[in-house]
Amino acid sequence: MDTGDYYSKEKKLGEGTFAIVYLGKKRPSNKINDGLPEQVAIKEIKLDLMKKQSEDVNKGDVTGIDISAIREIKYLQELRQHDNIIKLFDVYTDTTNSINLVLEFLPMDLEKLIKKKTIIFNSMDLKLIVLQMLRGVNHLHRLSIMHRDLKPANLLIGNDGMIKIADFGLARIYDDGGINAHSNMTNNVVTRWYKAPELLLGSKNYDFKIDIWSLGLIIIELLIRVPYLPGKDDADQLTLMFKVMGTPTEKDWPHVKALPNYNTNLYMYPKPNRQEWRKRFVAISDNFLDLLINMLEMSPKSRWNVIQCLESEYIREYPRPSDPMDLVALMNE
Amino acid sequence: MSTIKPAPKTSPLYSNQRITDDDIYRNSSQFTKWSFTKDGLQKSRENIAESTKDRYTTKLQDFLSNEENTKELTDDETQALKYEFNLGISATEQLQIVTLYTQKVQAFCTKLKLPTEVTATAMSFFKKFYISFSVLDLHPKNLIFTCIFLACKSENHFISADTFASKVKQAKESILDGEFMLLQSLKFSLMVHHVFKPLHGFYLDIQSVLSGKVDKNYLGTVYENSKKRLMNSYLTDALYHFSPPHITLSSLLMEDEQLMMKYLELKFLGFDPNTPIDKLNDSQKISKEMYDKLLNSINLCKEELQKNMIPNRESAWKIDARIHYYSDPMTFIKRYRAQKAKETENSTEPDAKRQKV
Numbered sequence: 167m168d169t170g171d172y173y174s175k176e177k178k179l180g181e182g183t184f185a186i187v188y189l190g191k192k193r194p195s196n197k198i199n200d201g202l203p204e205q206v207a208i209k210e211i212k213l214d215l216m217k218k219q220s221e222d223v224n225k226g227d228v229t230g231i232d233i234s235a236i237r238e239i240k241y242l243q244e245l246r247q248h249d250n251i252i253k254l255f256d257v258y259t260d261t262t263n264s265i266n267l268v269l270e271f272l273p274m275d276l277e278k279l280i281k282k283k284t285i286i287f288n289s290m291d292l293k294l295i296v297l298q299m300l301r302g303v304n305h306l307h308r309l310s311i312m313h314r315d316l317k318p319a320n321l322l323i324g325n326d327g328m329i330k331i332a333d334f335g336l337a338r339i340y341d342d343g344g345i346n347a348h349s350n351m352t353n354n355v356v357t358r359w360y361k362a363p364e365l366l367l368g369s370k371n372y373d374f375k376i377d378i379w380s381l382g383l384i385i386i387e388l389l390i391r392v393p394y395l396p397g398k399d400d401a402d403q404l405t406l407m408f409k410v411m412g413t414p415t416e417k418d419w420p421h422v423k424a425l426p427n428y429n430t431n432l433y434m435y436p437k438p439n440r441q442e443w444r445k446r447f448v449a450i451s452d453n454f455l456d457l458l459i460n461m462l463e464m465s466p467k468s469r470w471n472v473i474q475c476l477e478s479e480y481i482r483e484y485p486r487p488s489d490p491m492d493l494v495a496l497m498n499e
Numbered sequence: 500m501s502t503i504k505p506a507p508k509t510s511p512l513y514s515n516q517r518i519t520d521d522d523i524y525r526n527s528s529q530f531t532k533w534s535f536t537k538d539g540l541q542k543s544r545e546n547i548a549e550s551t552k553d554r555y556t557t558k559l560q561d562f563l564s565n566e567e568n569t570k571e572l573t574d575d576e577t578q579a580l581k582y583e584f585n586l587g588i589s590a591t592e593q594l595q596i597v598t599l600y601t602q603k604v605q606a607f608c609t610k611l612k613l614p615t616e617v618t619a620t621a622m623s624f625f626k627k628f629y630i631s632f633s634v635l636d637l638h639p640k641n642l643i644f645t646c647i648f649l650a651c652k653s654e655n656h657f658i659s660a661d662t663f664a665s666k667v668k669q670a671k672e673s674i675l676d677g678e679f680m681l682l683q684s685l686k687f688s689l690m691v692h693h694v695f696k697p698l699h700g701f702y703l704d705i706q707s708v709l710s711g712k713v714d715k716n717y718l719g720t721v722y723e724n725s726k727k728r729l730m731n732s733y734l735t736d737a738l739y740h741f742s743p744p745h746i747t748l749s750s751l752l753m754e755d756e757q758l759m760m761k762y763l764e765l766k767f768l769g770f771d772p773n774t775p776i777d778k779l780n781d782s783q784k785i786s787k788e789m790y791d792k793l794l795n796s797i798n799l800c801k802e803e804l805q806k807n808m809i810p811n812r813e814s815a816w817k818i819d820a821r822i823h824y825y826s827d828p829m830t831f832i833k834r835y836r837a838q839k840a841k842e843t844e845n846s847t848e849p850d851a852k853r854q855k856v
Binding site: 229230233236239240244246247263290294297309339485486487488 | 512522649652678683
């Protein structure tokens with residue numbers, strides 16, 4: 167018996183192009199001795215919908231099972247053991263035309279939390295969130311997986327206050343250049359506001375550091391409660407980023423000029439120094455500021471990797487992170 | 500405002516539990532879903548063969564209970580049909596025919612100039628499908644392109660269905676229709692941990708461990724040969740019984756035993772492996788124990804890699820024909836009659852035949 171028999175689809179929680187997410191409730195007829203929770207989220211990927219859509223539109227290619235569904239299934243299957251990544255309990259099919267992913271039910275996400283202005287995070291709450299995000303990303307990177315779409319809406323929060331990375335529809339394995347060097351990856355990844363400079367500059371040879379950039383911006387968003395770099399389009403995003411973080415030069419970032427979208431007519435905004443950063447974020451500790459500056463280093467080579475972030479002084483220094491249950495209390499206020 | 504109090508020490512935040520590399524492999528779907536004991540795997544295959552046989556029996560009964568079919572059959576023909584259908588497709592035969600077609604998957608991938616890992620993934624998908632399905636469910640020739648197409652998607656090697664279909668000269672629908680069943684047979688797990696990364700790792704490590712003792716060009720040749728050999732490991736059951744680094748080591752050992760023994764000795768022992776056990780200190784004893792265990796695994800794996808399940812042409816033809824007979828028993832009768840006629844012809848006109856030759 168698969169988990170499909172344990173749960174009934176109760177109500178629709180959301181709908182995407184090829185998937186519908188339902189709240190799944192444990193059927194009373196079933197024994198509760200299997201350790202599965204009372205509530206789950208069931209993501210139903212409709213295959214006939216995909217086919218129909220492609221036929222109707224009659225443009226663009228039919229690709230069979232959607233690539234983002236394939237990625238989601240592929241990566242979630244390998245990521246079941248980490249506290250900071252959404253748990254996939256099972257995959258089952260009810261008809262021949264749909265795939266159901268039984269996932270942890272996580273009612274909150276970071277985007278909602280950030281928008282709820284009545285909530286005020288203290289430094290311990292912030293550290294709790296930062297630490298958990300870094301741990302989740304560390305696990306991904308250790309398994310050579312790049313998430314490629316980190317943003318507040320994809321960081322879910324459980325009823326136990328644990329942050330969980332979700333949505334692996336854009337994830338992929340990074341090949342470290344050994345035997346099958348991938349120098350031809352699509353740069354059309356990551357939601358615009360969280361896109362790393364190398365992506366905006368058109369690099370097809372990026373790595374795990376793009377996730378670090380996104381995380382850096384998410385952390386700032388936690389502090390200021392609005393997106394830090396809300397570009398209107400990709401060109402605007404690039405200009406805005408240069409204004410705020412400085413236009414990269416060959417000196418800071420060797421070979422940056424060779425990137426496809428690097429324009430020699432670019433206005434050279436100065437790189438903000440530490441004092442400037444300090445003026446922008448007055449309330450955080452020196453070590454926290456260091457972490458931010460290093461996560462948002464324009465050059466991917468100089469940008470910290472996830473291990474450096476986790477081992478940073480900010481994580482080591484006091485105060486300790488708050489109790490995840492405090493985050494729950496905060497959410498319920 | 501939240502209360503000012505840090506997370507309690509019992510919180511998972513303070514867990515000292517570290518996830519080791521070994522944990523990661525043990526939690527991979529390759530290990531949890533696709534590793535079997537030899538007996539377990541054999542049993543799954545026997546079960547498939549058993550149900551296949553039942554289907555032949557049912558088919559035969561249906562066929563024989565229809566007078567339309569039987570009225571023209573001689574006793575001889577009925578007996579021959581019964582004999583043929585009674586054979587079913589044995590576990591070994593299914594494995595043979597599947598291995599043969601896995602080789603075809605490899606050949607097509609080469610023809611399409613697909614990267615090594617896409618090829619290996621396609622081969623591994625193909626073999627896995629027939630652990631839960633019978634060749635009667637889907638003829639292997641109809642799964643080849645579905646496997647390659649799904650492997651391309653899973654390994655991030657984009658080809659649109661239209662382009663792919665025209666490249667392999669197949670109807671797009673025939674490729675896409677099987678995709679769901681394939682995904683299901685794969686237990687919805689698509690990650691394949693390949694042997695090529697460990698190969699590259701060992702290639703680098705051998706250079707550092709045997710620094711100055713091995714010629715780099717020669718090692719390059721060993722690397723290339725091993726890569727070819729490792730591609731063939733996807734035709735065997737090795738990946739179900741051993742981890743990728745084990746398979747890689749076995750393969751390297753088959754390439755140059757002397758070199759690899761030297762490497763393993765320096766890497767894992769650092770002393771003469773023939774040293775009597777009572778001369779070893781405690782940590783050396785542990786090393787020796789692990790070294791012996793490793794060698795044992797590698798040698799077992801070597802046996803697996805040396806197995807060749809590819810059937811000869813005649814047996815392949817026979818198995819293929821029997822799969823065909825299942826969908827239409829009359830084709831067997833027709834072939835049987837044709838063969839009889841040929842035999843009669845041969846026995847009555849031996850001279851004419853000889854002249855032709």
